[in-house]
Amino acid sequence: MGAKILVTGGAGFIGSHIARHLVEKGERVLVADNLASGYEKNVPRKADILNMDISDHKALAKLPGRDIKAVIHLAAQSSGEISNEKPLLDIMTNSVGTLALLRWCRDNGIKRFIFSSSMAVYGQPEEPCVKETDPCRPLSLYGISKLTAENYVNHFARDGMDTTIFRFFSVYGPGQDLGNMKQGMVSIYLAYILKGETLYVKGSSDRFRDFIYVDDVADAVIASIDSPAAYGKTYNLATGVKTFVRDLVDMELEALGKDRSIYPVKYEGRTPDDQFGLYADISRIEKDLGWRPKVALSEGIRRMSKWARS
Numbered sequence: 001m002g003a004k005i006l007v008t009g010g011a012g013f014i015g016s017h018i019a020r021h022l023v024e025k026g027e028r029v030l031v032a033d034n035l036a037s038g039y040e041k042n043v044p045r046k047a048d049i050l051n052m053d054i055s056d057h058k059a060l061a062k063l064p065g066r067d068i069k070a071v072i073h074l075a076a077q078s079s080g081e082i083s084n085e086k087p088l089l090d091i092m093t094n095s096v097g098t099l100a101l102l103r104w105c106r107d108n109g110i111k112r113f114i115f116s117s118s119m120a121v122y123g124q125p126e127e128p129c130v131k132e133t134d135p136c137r138p139l140s141l142y143g144i145s146k147l148t149a150e151n152y153v154n155h156f157a158r159d160g161m162d163t164t165i166f167r168f169f170s171v172y173g174p175g176q177d178l179g180n181m182k183q184g185m186v187s188i189y190l191a192y193i194l195k196g197e198t199l200y201v202k203g204s205s206d207r208f209r210d211f212i213y214v215d216d217v218a219d220a221v222i223a224s225i226d227s228p229a230a231y232g233k234t235y236n237l238a239t240g241v242k243t244f245v246r247d248l249v250d251m252e253l254e255a256l257g258k259d260r261s262i263y264p265v266k267y268e269g270r271t272p273d274d275q276f277g278l279y280a281d282i283s284r285i286e287k288d289l290g291w292r293p294k295v296a297l298s299e300g301i302r303r304m305s306k307w308a309r310s
Contacts, residue, residue: 004028006068008054009075011038013176014214018072020044021218055097065108070225073101074116079183083142084272094145099152111162114224119169121147124275131281132234140273162231164224169238169280173214174307189249190308193256198264202271205246210238210279213295220291229288238280239293251298255305
């Protein structure tokens with residue numbers, strides 16, 4: 001039997017998709033998750049799971065280091081709103097947890113480390129189409145904790161670890177938690193519409209994002225595992241397409257069979273320290289990994305809506 005790939009946060013939305021894709025490719029997978037926001041039912045049956053917190057040094061010591069060939073680190077507190085409410089949770093999970101895991105990898109001779117960062121590290125750039133070389137000036141405490149973790153990853157890369165950082169943009173798709181109203185534009189809006197309630201949208205309808213389907217994310221991450229071209233690199237993981245919030249709302253209403261001209265939608269309030277708008281230049285990941293997103297937003301919304309109704 002070959003060595004396993006460790007997926008931290010593998011019971012969560014994105015992590016469970018990556019774990020499933022890995023299992024389907026014949027990989028042995030170990031999921032480590034404290035189940036704070038993930039669910040054990042999300043983990044593929046053929047994957048092993050450990051209920052643990054990666055920021056806990058004693059828990060890390062229980063991981064089978066000799067049996068791990070690569071680490072995909074997704075365990076995180078990923079809500080900008082919650083980061084304002086519980087900033088120490090961000091530091092412990094996103095920054096301290098990442099540093100602890102990197103040290104564990106070094107001590108166990110594990111060289112391949114893939115880290116999930118965020119578009120939040122950019123803050124609000126003057127030019128909304130961002131490249132990986134653009135300055136990082138995070139607005140939110142969440143963005144600060146992710147940028148801190150990136151710096152830890154790059155430090156270990158300089159010491160010889162084969163690292164890759166992916167800056168996730170707005171990931172959506174089947175399996176996203178419709179009960180979490182503090183994270184994920186697509187899922188939050190779907191939750192309102194499915195309940196037939198007024199759709200409350202925080203901020204202006206002119207805000208914009210780069211939405212990427214979760215299976216495209218999984219494909220990119222997995223493509224990088226055995227690719228030396230990705231070692232030591234940072235990538236925007238996005239589609240390169242700018243979508244206004246008002247257009248996203250219209251797509252979701254249409255996908256769920258609602259009349260866009262009469263359905264109640266209210267734009268009000270704001271999320272503290274939220275970015276107004278940005279989207280990604282993805283030329284670097286296209287060149288290095290030969291990867292391109294396959295699922296257009298309209299198709300992804302259709303798939304997610306079908307799943308949500310079921």
